[in-house]
Structures are given as structure tokens and as C-alpha cells.
Amino acid sequence: MTSLRAGLAVWGGGRSFPPSSAPLTHLLLAVTDGHPQVHPDPTPGSPPPARGAWQSKLGFILAASGSAIGLGNIVFFASNAYQYGGGAFYLPYFIALFVIGIPVMILEFSLGTMTGRSFPVALRRLVGPRGEFVGWWSLSSALFITMYYMTILGWALCMLVGAATTLFDGGTTAPFAPFAEPSVGPSAIAFFFDILASWWPLLAVAAIWAMNMLILWRGTATIEKAVRVFVPLMWLFMIVLIVRGLTLEGGTDGVLYLFTPNLDGILDVNVWQGAFAQMFFSLSLGLGTMTAYASYLPRDADQVNNSMLVSFLNCGFEYLAGIAIFALLFAFSLNPVGGTLSLSFFVIPQGIAEFPIGVKLFGVAFFFLLVIAGLTSSLVEGMASALIDKLEISRAKALACVLVPGIIGSLACALPFVVDPGLDGNGTVGLNLLDILDHWAFRYSLLTVGLLECILLGWVFGAERLREAANRHSKFRLGSWFDVLIKFVIPFVLGFVLLWNLWEDLTGGLYGAEWPLGPVAWFPFGVPLIWFLGTIAAAAYLTYGRRTAGGPPAGALPAPPVAPPAPAP
């Protein structure tokens, strides 16, 4: 009876039963986790299922690749390739793609389709409460990352407006000592810091959250509509930037410079550490979004092929972005080293400012590309989907549960109060908060989740069982090498990178402790503490404090399958 109730609730989101006139062929049933789950035929006009379902294979691929391609893809690869020997960086990069990227992607996708549930609930189904705890910890940490990611998108939105107005004019000042005098020509860095010290980013952050909520409002239905427009646009804009870059004087030399291998640094451990870590971040692994997206697919989806396709598209986009950025920066002798912020907000716009024609047009196009790349990342969906599964609440409530803490955190990261006018540190309260949070949450949580999910699924659930499940519906059969990767190689590599990061932190002093932060001098130790304790507490509460709605008791494997009930007349 419970199963029947749950099944019907899934159909109508607790609102109504399917119309009795609906043809039986439209009521296609798939049994999931002991609960009959009704997947209506995705014809226009039929009521959407509560969990959602992709309308087409292409919709899923666009959404998953759009989620993987984010701000980092546009600049990370170019920056790392420059630092570690140009074309020589492709050796560790490709090894990382095939050894870590695609196998972990297969693992996360398979988790979603095997269980039809989001990350923590899926882990609970397969490995019990320990798995669920890891899942919730991952999503809680992802929420912290989402907070400052939205802030960065808010800044990108401000820069977009700036690009259309005064960003590329001269005479820019900012309330920081290095930018006290008006700039002679366009100064993207001064403009950025001027924006940073104003209240506009708070408005922009709210707008970005609103856009995100609109995209996620109806789940797969609205996500699919958005990605069908935004993802092709991203590729189109990137191709436009490439054409522009290659037609600049020296542009083609810049591309050849990117790809010409310099083997001097290939044995440096930092090269390999950089490649493996980048691959993990680049593919958005360990964030729960990929599992949530895969859970909206039918059970027989070919997750090996899907993983390869999404990974290749993601890395292909990075490849194109590298070409565009190197052509642009080489033409204007700009140094392509830096993080997402400095490259995206200062260096590349500075290059665009040197264009002979179409400066504003390309400036707007570039920042629009950043904004849509961020929006399609849909970091919120992993958490929203998990809350729906766990608490059986409506999507609107789940989104609200994410929105409230998320927007508070994002606004905090955009606070414009200047604490360091000399810019020996990062300048404003918001930027310092963002920087320290990024250092801990991004550097540790994703890799830790990757390590734990490999251990739990490889050793507790069994890599061979997972492989068998993936092979059942795949055109490409995974061999026993997959088990070796999941059980030994990936945990070793991720463990090594994590220990390496930890060693750097322990020997280099507490991150940010030496900055002149004035009234927020507690940030360097307070922020990591809040992040760590907050995520642990949230994970513990959601795992042990709340019973999984409609699911089996904690630690128990799901009930044996039951015959699907006939739909209500």
C-alpha cells in the first residue's frame, strides 16, 4: 500500500491522479527501489513526474555537458598548460581523463540510473548510512561552493553590464591604493575592484539566483529548455572568440605556443598533481549533480557511452577555450597565468580592450559566455533533487531550502566593505570570505568525496557489481581493469593529491593568516571551521536525524521487487 501511495504521489506530485482517459501505453511503468514509479510518456500536455525525466537523449547530454562545462573550463586548462609545458601537459591530462575522469563519471552516472535516486539516497541504497553521510557531506560542501560560485557569476554579470557601458573607457579608479589615480587607458582590473567595492554585485547576485531558480523551477523540463539554448550558444560564442583570436596578428603563433610541448617540467610532481586535480574539478565530479541528472534517465541508459561523450565534450570545450585564450593573450603579450578570477576578469578583458574593432561587442560576448557557462552548471540541482528524494517534499520547497542559505552566503561573499585598501590581501570582506572558502571547500571536499565514493562503491558495494550493472546496458563492455581503477588506482591518486594539498597547507601556514584583514582577521581560522563543522552537522542531521521518506530503514538494502500496480482508473 505504501508503494502504491508513493507511486501515485510520484505521478502527480501529490496533486492529482492521471486522467482516466489517458491511453494505457502512456502509463509506462518502471519499478524503482521497490516503489512503482510511473514514467508518463513524454508527450506535450501530459503532467510532469515529480522527480522528472529527460525528454530525449540529447537533452540529457546537453544538460550533463552544460553542467560539466563551467567557468573553470574556460581558463583553467589554458593556465595549467602554460605553466606546465604547453603540449607536454596533454600527456598527464589525457592520462587523467582516462584513468580518473571517465571512470568516476561512469560511477556517478551508474549510481543515478541503478537507483533512480540522487547522490546521498543512491549511496544509502547501495552502501547504507555511511554512504548517505558521505553524500550529504558532499552536497553540503557543494552548497558552500555554490554560494561563492553564484557571487562570481554576479560579478560576471556586473562586468557584462560594464562591458556594454564603461569598462573599456579610460580614467577608471577604485577605492584601493593601487588604483587611486585614473587609469590612462582601459583598466579591467581597476574596473573590477571598483565594482567589488560597490553594492551592485549584491543586486547582480540576487539576479543570478533568480535566473538559476527559473532554470530549475520545473526540474528537467525547464533545465532541458535552458540547455537547448544556452549550451549551443556557449559553443558558438567560443568559436567566435577563436575566429577573432586567430585573425589577430600573432594569434596562430599563440595556438602553436599552447600545443608545442616543452618536456622540461614533465617529471615535476606538480604537473601530475595539477592534471589529476583539474580533471576532477573540470568534470564537476563529487558534486552530486551528475548522479542527480543520471537518475532522471531510464534504467537502461548506456552510462559508459554517456560518460565518454560528456567527458569528451567537456575536454573538447577546454581545448577550444585554450585556443581562443592563447591566441588572444599571445597577440597582446599578456601572461596567461592565473586563476579563474584574474584571467576571466582582468587579463582576458584587458586583451579584448586592445582589439582594433568590436571591443564592446566581444567584451559583452565574453562575459555573456561566462554567465551562461555558470548558469548551466546547475550546482543547486544536486541538493534540490536529494531533498526531494529524502524528504519527499515538492520541488518548490526543496529549491527554497537551498535558496535561503545559498543566497545569504552568496550575498556575504559580495559584501563590499573595504578591509585592505592597500591590496596586500584581497581588498573587501566578500572577496576575502570567498577566497578562504574556496581554498578549503574546493580544494578538499570534491577530492575527498571522490576518494570516499570510490572506496565505498569499490570495496563495500563491489566494483565488479557496479561494472556488471553498467555493462548490462552498454555498447562498450567494461573489463576488470575498471575494478582495478575504482578500487586501487583512483583512491591512490586522489589520496596522494589530498595529502599533497594538506602537506602544503600544514607547512605553508594557515591560509590567509598573514593578510591584513582588520575587523575580519578571524576569517582564516573561522571560515574553514564554519565550513567543516557546518557540513558535518548538516550531513549528520540529514542522514541520521531524518528518516528517508518512503524508503527502507537506514542500512537495509531495498525490499525485493514488487509487481507494479495497475494505474488508478
Add this chain to the structure above:
Amino acid sequence: MRRILLAACFLALAPAATAQSADPPVEPDGLTVDPPAPEAVQPAAGPTSIQISPDQPVAGVPAMLTLDQPAELVVITYRPNSAIPQTDTLNTRGSPFTPVTFRQAGVVRVAVPGGPSANVSVRFDRTPLAGVGVLLFAGLVLFGGAGFAMAKLLEGGTKLNRQPVKRHPDL
């Protein structure tokens, strides 16, 4: 990220940097020269800008380095700010005009120690086959792989199967 932000600040500000040395001048034999009497003190002369002609020199082909004030040394860094920078030192012999031949293509930083610096893009003297090879290989792997996987995905049409699927025995 902080270090990178500061590096970017440096990047933006570096061209405006000026060479001002507080140390007394040192003779080649290492003896310190006494500073002149106060009434004779002049502002320390040093270059404030570096220019390279042509704007994008070619590797292996001489270019002209111009300083607005003479300096003894110029440091040339290939692949600056990377994990594998290479540095050459050029003795200008006190001349503001010095021919320089860059031995590698790429982004190169030319700097007067304690003074101004400038980036220059050095072009390839001939098409680097290794670079073209990696460009093609990487493109082939990534887009060939994506194309192949896309073709496999769409083999059975674009619609997703919504028929009931047998449960996995593990579930």
C-alpha cells in the same frame, strides 16, 4: 587565489614601475663609491620603459631592445610565471640600444633588475611540427571520441526508452 590576484595587480602595474635604487653605486671591483655631496645629488638615473622592435619579434632573428635610460643588465625570462621558466641575462654595456636575439618562441618577459619590465610575444621562425602534431592529436582524440560516442548514442534514435526495464539483481 590571493597570490594570483596580487600577481595580476603586478601585471597591471608593472609597466609603470620605475627603477629607483636606494643603494649607493658599486664599482666593478666591489668598492662602494662614496655618495656625492648633498648639493650635488641628482635623481638616480635608470630606465623607466623598455621597448622592443618589432612588436612581435621572431625567434632566432635579431630584434632591437631600447631603454629610455642606460642600464647594465637586462633579464630575459622565457615562459615567465610558469613552473618551468628559463632565464637569460643580457649585458647591454650601458647602451640604451641593444640588439637581442630571442632563442625561443612564446611569451617572454624582458626586465631591468629593480626596474621596469615588459612582456613580448616572440613568434616562431618556422611552424613547429610537434605543436601541430599535438594540436591535431588532441583534437582528434577529443572530438573524434565525442563524435563516435554521439553516433553510438543516437544509433537507436533520439528518444529515450520508457519501457519497463528489468530490475538489477542488486536492487
